[in-house]
Amino acid sequence: MMRRKLVMLGEMAVGKTSIVRRMVLDRFDGDYKGTLGHDIFVYALSGLGPARDRSLELVIWDTDGGLGASAFHLDAAVKGASAVIIVGDVTRPRTVETMALLAKECDARLPGRPVYLVLNKTDLLPDAAIMDRPQSLDGLPFPIVKTSAKSGDNIKETFVDAANTILRREL
Secondary structure, three states, X not given: OXXXXXXXXXXXXXXXXXXXXXHHHOOOOOOOOOOOOEEEEEEEEEEEOOOOOEEEEEEEEEXXXXXXXXXXHOHHHHOOEEEEEEEEEOOOHHHHHHHHHHHHHHHHHOOOOOEEEEEEXXXXXXXXXXXXXXXXXXXXXXXXXXXXXXXXXXXXXXXXXXHHHHHHHOO
């Protein structure tokens, strides 16, 4: 089975680990435990590709959010990445600004790689709240996905789309 690296980026406490745990373990733990350095998870996906006959093992690097927009100074975390998921917290606008900075770095340093801008913690928004596209993300050529690690909304779909894009682009 083919293995490819996917990197999770974003500030501290935006939900990177919760998203990965929801995908890999299908669980959510509300107790925050910060990641030190990085954690690595492996997750196999099957039923990929146009004929749904391909498989891919994602090696998911869950990075320390303390680096913020300077994550690219740590080559080990992003080197060899086939895809990137950048996470921001919808309740903390500053984290979305960091998403924009990281997305621009991805565009420059990882050309051709799929990048997903994930606005996490949508379950914390009031029911009537309509979340517009943050202005800082305007003009970026990457899909924006609204997720909730707590409920699992759009988590699996994002990873499956990333895996299919990796296969399609032969990364």
